[in-house]
Amino acid sequence: MKEKPIRVDYRTDKKTKPIIEDIEFGREFTDHMFVMDYSFAHGWHDPRIIPYQPLTVDPAAMIFHYGQSVFEGMKAYLSPKGDALLFRPQKNIERLNRSNQRLCIPEIDEKFVLKAIKQLVSLEKEWIPTKQGTSLYIRPFIISTEPYLGVASSQQYQFIVILSPVGSYYKEGVNPVEILVENEYVRAVVGGTGEAKTGGNYASSLKAQEIAERNGYAQVLWLDAVEKKYIEEVGSMNVFFKINGEIITPALTGSILPGVTRDSAIKLLKHWGFKVTESKITIKELIEAFHNGILEEAFGTGTAAVISPIGSLVWNDEKITINQGKTGELSKRLYDTITDIQYGKTKDPFGWSEYVDKALIK
Ligand SMILES: *Cc1c(COP(=O)(O)O)cnc(C)c1O
Numbered sequence: 001m002k003e004k005p006i007r008v009d010y011r012t013d014k015k016t017k018p019i020i021e022d023i024e025f026g027r028e029f030t031d032h033m034f035v036m037d038y039s040f041a042h043g044w045h046d047p048r049i050i051p052y053q054p055l056t057v058d059p060a061a062m063i064f065h066y067g068q069s070v071f072e073g074m075k076a077y078l079s080p081k082g083d084a085l086l087f088r089p090q091k092n093i094e095r096l097n098r099s100n101q102r103l104c105i106p107e108i109d110e111k112f113v114l115k116a117i118k119q120l121v122s123l124e125k126e127w128i129p130t131k132q133g134t135s136l137y138i139r140p141f142i143i144s145t146e147p148y149l150g151v152a153s154s155q156q157y158q159f160i161v162i163l164s165p166v167g168s169y170y171k172e173g174v175n176p177v178e179i180l181v182e183n184e185y186v187r188a189v190v191g192g193t194g195e196a197k198t199g200g201n202y203a204s205s206l207k208a209q210e211i212a213e214r215n216g217y218a219q220v221l222w223l224d225a226v227e228k229k230y231i232e233e234v235g236s237m238n239v240f241f242k243i244n245g246e247i248i249t250p251a252l253t254g255s256i257l258p259g260v261t262r263d264s265a266i267k268l269l270k271h272w273g274f275k276v277t278e279s280k281i282t283i284k285e286l287i288e289a290f291h292n293g294i295l296e297e298a299f300g301t302g303t304a305a306v307i308s309p310i311g312s313l314v315w316n317d318e319k320i321t322i323n324q325g326k327t328g329e330l331s332k333r334l335y336d337t338i339t340d341i342q343y344g345k346t347k348d349p350f351g352w353s354e355y356v357d358k359a360l361i362k
Pocket of ligand 1: 073197233235236237238257258259260261262301302303304
């Protein structure tokens with residue numbers, strides 16, 4: 001796409017900003033949004049920032065029928081000096097294009113989209129909440145908009161970015177959660193769409209999540225779809241275990257979403273001198289490690305919670321309690337280090353944080 005300046009249609013009736021303590025994740029949105037269209041004839045075109053508003057979409061639009069869509073999830077953080085920061089945003093945009101490839105959606109220009117996101121965040125900077133642990137959630141997504149009921153990939157799309165101020169995930173400190181190992185339903189299969197960030201993966205995971213919640217669990221631990229043996233993910237997070245001083249996380253074998261937080265945790269852990277293994281691990285091996293007294297910590301990783309410690313796991317009729325149900329030392333260290341980097345409060349050894357405004361000046 002030729003680089004054109006992004007047209008901006010400013011909103012005149014600005015919304016009042018919510019009290020950050022009162023808001024639920026994903027309920028409030030800022031004043032503006034970014035939109036760009038795709039047509040077969042013109043490619044991606046007409047990038048614009050416009051007032052946040054409902055979409056006008058034909059009821060025959062393919063998104064409603066066959067679910068061809070992708071999304072991303074990232075955050076903008078405010079540094080102590082008041083600068084807006086993004087955390088490894090190019091990783092999210094690269095992943096969006098990998099998801100696009102899998103869903104037969106035309107790829108976006110990564111450099112341009114990153115610039116557009118920065119321009120939108122910069123415009124909405126006053127919406128980045130200032131309180132400890134709060135941030136501005138960024139949700140880029142693409143929907144197929146061609147009005148057509150034939151089963152094929154759409155020839156029209158919209159790429160949209162909306163922003164949502166979010167409170168601290170852990171209002172009363174990092175809290176370990178109870179997890180149910182899911183034996184019946186599966187999240188993804190090798191060859192399916194598990195590696196892509198697409199709504200269908202979430203739609204198909206709701207059933208197990210609902211049953212688990214009804215029974216008092218926070219999330220499910222997903223096993224592989226074929227043998228129901230190998231651990232894959234926890235809820236919509238990647239999963240890590242500390243066993244006998246070493247770290248193990250399921251290898252990216254095709255049905256696991258490659259998390260940016262996962263990658264960051266691996267790099268930090270290696271930097272700190274830990275042995276990190278990405279490989280298959282069975283639920284049986286994990287329970288055995290527990291009985292041998294060498295399962296030290298378990299935690300999920302993802303943009304929303306950063307690190308979510310697992311306090312206990314229930315598999316069939318057995319319940320194991322990890323680290324006495326408390327947040328482990330390493331989970332805490334990872335959480336503190338990653339969040340300090342995200343908020344620009346500490347040395348950033350890998351250059352992960354990016355200034356929103358400085359990049360625009362360049
Ligand atoms: C988004 C997501 C993750 C976490 O990815 P991050 O980039 O760390 O936020 C993990 N698993 C699933 C299924 C996801 O959709």
